[in-house]
Amino acid sequence: MLHALFDLGPSSRQELARHTGLSQATVTTLVGEFLAEGVLHIAAMERNAVGRPYERLTINADRGRVVGVDVAETYVDATVYDLALGVLGRHEAALDEHQHDQAYVIDGIVGAIEAALDADGTDRDRIVGVGVSMPGHVQHDAGVSVFAPNWNWHDVHIEELLAERLRLPVYVDNPLKAAILSEMWFGVGRVVDSMAVVNIGTGVGAGIAIEGTLVRGSTNNAGEWGHTLLMLDGRPCRCGRHGCVEAYVGAPGLEATLAEIDPSHPALGRPGQRDFVESVAGGLAAGDPVLRELVRRTGRCLAAALGDLVNLLNVPKVTLTGWLPEALAPWLVPAVRDELPRHVLPGSLPGLTVELSEVPGNAVGLGMAAFTLEQFLARLGLVSPARTRPQPGAQTAQPIG
Amino acid sequence: MLHALFDLGPSSRQELARHTGLSQATVTTLVGEFLAEGVLHIAAMERNAVGRPYERLTINADRGRVVGVDVAETYVDATVYDLALGVLGRHEAALDEHQHDQAYVIDGIVGAIEAALDADGTDRDRIVGVGVSMPGHVQHDAGVSVFAPNWNWHDVHIEELLAERLRLPVYVDNPLKAAILSEMWFGVGRVVDSMAVVNIGTGVGAGIAIEGTLVRGSTNNAGEWGHTLLMLDGRPCRCGRHGCVEAYVGAPGLEATLAEIDPSHPALGRPGQRDFVESVAGGLAAGDPVLRELVRRTGRCLAAALGDLVNLLNVPKVTLTGWLPEALAPWLVPAVRDELPRHVLPGSLPGLTVELSEVPGNAVGLGMAAFTLEQFLARLGLVSPARTRPQPGAQTAQPIG
Numbered sequence: 001m002l003h004a005l006f007d008l009g010p011s012s013r014q015e016l017a018r019h020t021g022l023s024q025a026t027v028t029t030l031v032g033e034f035l036a037e038g039v040l041h042i043a044a045m046e047r048n049a050v051g052r053p054y055e056r057l058t059i060n061a062d063r064g065r066v067v068g069v070d071v072a073e074t075y076v077d078a079t080v081y082d083l084a085l086g087v088l089g090r091h092e093a094a095l096d097e098h099q100h101d102q103a104y105v106i107d108g109i110v111g112a113i114e115a116a117l118d119a120d121g122t123d124r125d126r127i128v129g130v131g132v133s134m135p136g137h138v139q140h141d142a143g144v145s146v147f148a149p150n151w152n153w154h155d156v157h158i159e160e161l162l163a164e165r166l167r168l169p170v171y172v173d174n175p176l177k178a179a180i181l182s183e184m185w186f187g188v189g190r191v192v193d194s195m196a197v198v199n200i201g202t203g204v205g206a207g208i209a210i211e212g213t214l215v216r217g218s219t220n221n222a223g224e225w226g227h228t229l230l231m232l233d234g235r236p237c238r239c240g241r242h243g244c245v246e247a248y249v250g251a252p253g254l255e256a257t258l259a260e261i262d263p264s265h266p267a268l269g270r271p272g273q274r275d276f277v278e279s280v281a282g283g284l285a286a287g288d289p290v291l292r293e294l295v296r297r298t299g300r301c302l303a304a305a306l307g308d309l310v311n312l313l314n315v316p317k318v319t320l321t322g323w324l325p326e327a328l329a330p331w332l333v334p335a336v337r338d339e340l341p342r343h344v345l346p347g348s349l350p351g352l353t354v355e356l357s358e359v360p361g362n363a364v365g366l367g368m369a370a371f372t373l374e375q376f377l378a379r380l381g382l383v384s385p386a387r388t389r390p391q392p393g394a395q396t397a398q399p400i401g
Numbered sequence: 402m403l404h405a406l407f408d409l410g411p412s413s414r415q416e417l418a419r420h421t422g423l424s425q426a427t428v429t430t431l432v433g434e435f436l437a438e439g440v441l442h443i444a445a446m447e448r449n450a451v452g453r454p455y456e457r458l459t460i461n462a463d464r465g466r467v468v469g470v471d472v473a474e475t476y477v478d479a480t481v482y483d484l485a486l487g488v489l490g491r492h493e494a495a496l497d498e499h500q501h502d503q504a505y506v507i508d509g510i511v512g513a514i515e516a517a518l519d520a521d522g523t524d525r526d527r528i529v530g531v532g533v534s535m536p537g538h539v540q541h542d543a544g545v546s547v548f549a550p551n552w553n554w555h556d557v558h559i560e561e562l563l564a565e566r567l568r569l570p571v572y573v574d575n576p577l578k579a580a581i582l583s584e585m586w587f588g589v590g591r592v593v594d595s596m597a598v599v600n601i602g603t604g605v606g607a608g609i610a611i612e613g614t615l616v617r618g619s620t621n622n623a624g625e626w627g628h629t630l631l632m633l634d635g636r637p638c639r640c641g642r643h644g645c646v647e648a649y650v651g652a653p654g655l656e657a658t659l660a661e662i663d664p665s666h667p668a669l670g671r672p673g674q675r676d677f678v679e680s681v682a683g684g685l686a687a688g689d690p691v692l693r694e695l696v697r698r699t700g701r702c703l704a705a706a707l708g709d710l711v712n713l714l715n716v717p718k719v720t721l722t723g724w725l726p727e728a729l730a731p732w733l734v735p736a737v738r739d740e741l742p743r744h745v746l747p748g749s750l751p752g753l754t755v756e757l758s759e760v761p762g763n764a765v766g767l768g769m770a771a772f773t774l775e776q777f778l779a780r781l782g783l784v785s786p787a788r789t790r791p792q793p794g795a796q797t798a799q800p801i802g
């Protein structure tokens with residue numbers, strides 16, 4: 001129902017029933033509970049054709065505040081939202097990608113959250129929860145960073161550590177799950193119910209929705225499209241395989257490709273990945289032919305890897321998100337679109353769109369805020385969060401792992 | 402509810418309600434309708450602890466007959482089932498993989514169905530429907546073979562053509578959709594609700610279920626895992642790409658690999674793909690070291706490609722089906738299991754199983770019979786078949802295709 005309210009804006013009970021497929025009676029009960037908790041309020045009274053008055057309901061934005069935090073290898077981006085997920089304040093802090101220890105990273109996360117709260121002047125008491133996405137494999141139901149390859153973290157109880165520092169309810173998840181939730185609620189999910197959002201930065205992955213179901217997988221590890229093969233026995237990847245998609249289209253992959261084309265190119269001398277990509281964008285704007293070749297090769301690899309995703313799942317829409325496509329979209333998106341028909345089966349091509357995500361702001365932060373809002377409503381007893389437990393099931397054969 | 406009856410066997414209304422999550426009242430209504438149409442019957446009367454009598458219900462196997470047909474490049478395999486999907490008769494006919502014309506293929510399909518009916522002595526009047534899987538891209542809701550690469554068919558209205566010849570209701574779909582339905586109902590789907598079944602023969606593909614949803618994709622073209630890349634710019638594939646999984650692990654892929662290892666190997670002289678694979682199986686049983694190397698290389702490619710599937714979807718169970726794994730399982734399955742941990746992310750490995758499918762008989766034929774049974778119940782007004790329409794959705798960007 002929350003999703004319907006975001007989709008529809010201020011809505012009558014009748015519109016909510018139609019949009020959700022719930023009965024009028026169920027919607028009336030739910031609306032009563034949401035109103036009682038102050039999560040909804042009455043936006044307006046209107047009259048229909050026969051003059052009967054009815055209420056338009058909307059999310060009570062001022063009922064509380066939610067923080068959504070995108071933690072990556074190179075930055076922490078924290079956004080403060082009202083309860084209707086409108087942006088109130090935001091702070092981005094750099095993380096040194098070469099510093100791996102827990103205290104450094106946690107200090108960076110807490111510092112960015114506090115700066116975002118200060119920027120908005122938000123009172124701590126009003127915050128109903130903080131959602132933090134962590135790179136790598138996250139067990140969201142246990143609040144654990146199972147494995148973060150860049151920092152070589154194993155089984156860090158990050159939710160508990162952050163909750164102690166912040167003295168606020170914390171929810172952690174993987175950025176791919178956050179990106180697809182925000183795409184489902186605020187992006188192409190408004191017109192289709194199956195889609196993939198491809199997130200590219202240092203790491204590479206895909207959030208996937210199939211017929212309205214957010215694909216988590218049995219250990220919340222779905223979406224590791226960055227670690228599917230483009231080239232058996234190709235470039236070494238930080239996951240241990242050789243030839244993964246990430247090794248070609250992640251930021252370090254672009255550095256490697258540029259070094260193959262012109263090892264003395266000035267963009268390669270920059271200290272960090274984001275500086276590198278910024279200088280690539282600058283050079284492309286200035287018409288550098290070497291960088292045009294870099295985009296051509298990267299676009300071809302990305303199109304091939306997107307072709308695999310589309311051939312497997314036949315999703316009608318793919319969006320790109322993350323700092324790398326945001327910086328390079330004017331050159332990269334056309335290069336991908338040119339190559340894509342050579343990699344997608346003809347039967348899966350009609351109607352397919354590939355575009356930069358239109359989710360506003362930081363899509364991962366917004367998705368984390370949306371998860372956190374669901375958690376808050378669950379604590380109030382208003383929603384049962386979608387089933388989130390892994391389902392190992394009975395064994396029918398000897399497991400591989 | 403049908404699925405619950407297959408899962409549970411003879412069941413009380415209470416057990417059906419518990420298993421399906423439907424209310425007792427809904428189940429009682431449904432059971433009444435199913436009994437009235439003769440689709441269910443009362444298997445037994447029992448008494449519970451307090452002595453109240455209750456009925457055990459089961460599918461009325463003799464209410465009618467269903468035919469499930471697996472059409473591949475090299476054969477037609479037709480099975481006659483009772484309404485409880487018990488096998489009554491079966492006939493397999495060879496198709497010449499080099500003959501592509503429509504009349505030849507349709508004659509082959511009709512001939513195999515008639516032979517299967519004759520084998521069982523089934524009266525035509527009792528058949529409630531014939532489900533036929535066609536290789537390639539099938540639009541199941543329109544009954545059209547959109548594209549069959551081996552025969553170079555485009556937009557053949559195969560459902561209509563077969564219905565005219567057979568004078569029976571016909572339902573067509575893609576074998577990957579049939580294979581996953583039978584895996585969901587009769588295979589590992591009895592213990593998990595997300596899984597992939599990998600079908601290997603001439604062509605290669607995967608049927609996918611995510612949290613109980615059969616993944617069809619926006620044009621019923623999902624599952625084309627055979628046309629995802631193992632090796633960018635690798636072996637030419639019949640789809641037009643280079644380096645697809647199918648070019649390495651489909652039957653012609655194995656022939657190509659063997660020719661790389663030993664171009665004069667006697668197994669390469671066989672006239673058809675199935676003869677080739679049979680002679681490989683025979684040679685492996687006799688300990689041929691060249692064929693052991695063929696299995697090692699093929700197992701490595703298959704493990705790499707399964708690793709991609711698992712890394713993307715984090716499914717806990719993968720099964721193998723089709724004539725090629727059935728012939729080579731004793732050698733191929735261990736080779737795949739050995740290699741798999743090098744290709745699956747550690748977070749997706751715990752509990753993962755890869756095994757030959759335990760679905761009895763021809764999994765594709767059984768799945769087609771199950772789809773056809775659903776269609777029959779829908780014609781009786783007893784079920785609304787799962788949403789099957791493609792959902793093109795409003796365009797938010799310029800489509801690629």
Ligand SMILES: [Zn+2]
Nearest residue numbers: 227237239244
């Ligand atoms: Zn990798």
Ligand SMILES: [Zn+2]
Nearest residue numbers: 628638640645
């Ligand atoms: Zn191919």
